[in-house]
Amino acid sequence: MPSINNNKAQNFLFCFSFMMILSSCSSMNVTEERVYEGGIKTVEASVAEVSELDYETKAIFANATVFFEFDSYNLTSKSIQTLKSVVSVMNQNENIKITLAGHADERGTREYNLALGQRRAESVKDYFILNGINSSKVSVKSYGEERPVASGNDEISYSKNRRVEIN
Amino acid sequence: MKKIFILFLIPQFIFAELVLEITKGSDDPFVIALLSFDGKKALTDEVDAIINNDLKRTGEFKIIKDEKLLSSPSNEEDINFNEFRLLGINYIVMGVLESEDKFNLSASYEIYNVVSKKKIRTSKVFGIPNKIKQLSHYISDGIYEEITGIKGVASTKILYITEIAEEKKSLYELIVADADGANEQVLLKSYEPIISPAWSPDSKQVAYVSFETGIAKVYIQDIATGKRRVAIENTKQISSPSWSPNGNFLSMTMYQDGNAEIYILNLKNNNLTRLTNHYAIDTESSWSSDGSRIMFTSGRSGSPQLYEIKLRKYNSNPERITFEGNYNAKGSYLKNGDGIIFVHRADNDFKIALKYFNENFIRPLTESKLDESPSISPNGNVIIYAVTENGESLLSGLTLSGAKFRLPAKKGEVREPAWSGFLR
CATH class of the missing domain: 2.120.10.30 (TolB, C-terminal domain)
Structure with missing residues (x-):
């Protein structure tokens, strides 16, 4: 018991002297400053005109969209059915050039989804090249999660948004 | 019925920009008496409200305003430190907003440590009337850094x-x-x-x-x-x-x-x-x-x-x-x-x-x-x-x-x- 009391006393002494040192050292802070006035300029981006496809090509690819599982860029057997018909149309018409736009659902981070959309579009491009389409006829881009077709927050909407559109 | 509805709506609308929803704060906050700034009321009301919100948003302060205090001193001599200590207050902040000239104004503020009964900071911020928000954020950051020892982010x-x-x-x-x-x-x-x-x-x-x-x-x-x-x-x-x-x-x-x-x-x-x-x-x-x-x-x-x-x-x-x-x-x-x-x-x-x-x-x-x-x-x-x-x-x-x-x-x-x- 006495030793504990002794400790308490020591602690108190230590704290007290520490506070004395602190207060004797502390000096008042004096500051003067001016609010920084940075200007801001608004810029408007001029959005590039997207060249419209001719009516015939549009009609052929009207429903050419393939869908994917969450965080996946593997083609499903249903996708391959769609792609097969696109390949046969392209083989019949040498002049057709296509753009593959990859998309993702809103879950997960935006940049990862942008990369995922790109991978999905690349998977489709790989399929075309394997099936004899010249790679110069296929261009690829991604919109990530920025261009959803279904706006709901449920699996049905998500599954509609995980897609590659062929145009 | 209609009148009551409008009455309830208006205050919410006015403060829509400023009100912050603080769901939980620090368990051991700094308790500060934030006295209303002296000066033109239209401006000081805004300054007081912004500083209050800035400090609240950090979650590290419990803020006591004038109406809960036993007295509202406006200078050092008038402070009865024991009174503030009884309320569990650690720091007192007081200040004044003044016009410098037609285009400039300044805020001077002081911070007191209730325990040591000493003034620990005296600061002056110069600004312009249509940037009163920024001026207030500068004051909040001065208070925050003085008390916590960490730079504030209200002015970021x-x-x-x-x-x-x-x-x-x-x-x-x-x-x-x-x-x-x-x-x-x-x-x-x-x-x-x-x-x-x-x-x-x-x-x-x-x-x-x-x-x-x-x-x-x-x-x-x-x-x-x-x-x-x-x-x-x-x-x-x-x-x-x-x-x-x-x-x-x-x-x-x-x-x-x-x-x-x-x-x-x-x-x-x-x-x-x-x-x-x-x-x-x-x-x-x-x-x-x-x-x-x-x-x-x-x-x-x-x-x-x-x-x-x-x-x-x-x-x-x-x-x-x-x-x-x-x-x-x-x-x-x-x-x-x-x-x-x-x-x-x-x-x-x-x-x-x-x-x-x-x-x-x-x-x-x-x-x-x-x-x-x-x-x-x-x-x-x-x-x-x-x-x-x-x-x-x-x-x-x-x-x-x-x-x-x-x-x-x-x-x-x-x-x-x-x-x-x-x-x-």
Whole structure:
């Protein structure tokens, strides 16, 4: 018991002297400053005109969209059915050039989804090249999660948004 | 009935910009008496309200205002310190707002330590009447740094993206606002998506991704002049910009060979250095505060996980730093380098999480279903992030001391907040 009391006393002494040192050292802070006035300029981006496809090509690819599982860029057997018909149309018409736009659902981070959309579009491009389409006829881009077709927050909407559109 | 309805509505409308929802604060806050500023009431009311909100938002203060005090002294001689001590108050703040001349005003304020019965700070801030908000934030930061010993972030800014649906398309805006969400100004308007805003370390420029040409490209824009340019000319898409702490480099994700890989662009000579080389996705690079490490998201294990590369090591290989769960992405380093903040998937929810390097588990910090884009304040104490609830997205914040707050709702979707450096 006495030793504990002794400790308490020591602690108190230590704290007290520490506070004395602190207060004797502390000096008042004096500051003067001016609010920084940075200007801001608004810029408007001029959005590039997207060249419209001719009516015939549009009609052929009207429903050419393939869908994917969450965080996946593997083609499903249903996708391959769609792609097969696109390949046969392209083989019949040498002049057709296509753009593959990859998309993702809103879950997960935006940049990862942008990369995922790109991978999905690349998977489709790989399929075309394997099936004899010249790679110069296929261009690829991604919109990530920025261009959803279904706006709901449920699996049905998500599954509609995980897609590659062929145009 | 109608009259009552209006009465209830008006006060809410007036304060819509300022009211913050503090859900939880520190368990052991500093107790301060925040006396109303002397001066023209129309101005001092606003100053008092902003300082009150700024300090509250940190979660580290319990604020006692005049009406709860036994006296409201207006100078040092009038202070009865024992009276304040009885109320459990640690500090007293008082000040005065004065016009200097037609175009300038100043705020002088003093902070007293109730225990030592001493004046510990006397400060003066000069400003202009139509920037009274900024002036108030400077005072808040002075109070915060005097009492906590840490620099305040009330006078810093945030960048974010808004999307407003119009008849056929959406209008996207890159916006800069004060840290409390007020004083919004538009940096860029576009009818194509804008994503991934990032500050230069001196907070004078911003980098972002714009789809205005039809594909994703990284742009660098000067805030004051509006001058902008693409970071590097390239026919393939480029995204996810992140500035090195010294401002000399910009790491980006490039799609040269179809796949997302991280490159470092030297902004002085436009030289590109490739950082990653893997058939899986590599993106979302971010730098440690000392510039010695880059963290990024990679799908190389089969699911998105965080990895880091040590830049000052010869032939450094990426090392995996997250192992829990099947989705860990968009990491940023804590300012002191002790750990990381990132987006973590738990069951079907995406949450903001924290992992300290000396712990082998992660700490989820948020409870919503779809939280994303965490950004850390320059003093390292606050995290701001985007929450999606019922199809709406807005900005929320949390402090490492345990406080949570929500920035006022805006029209349209609000997302991808990015916190500036210190501006004061």
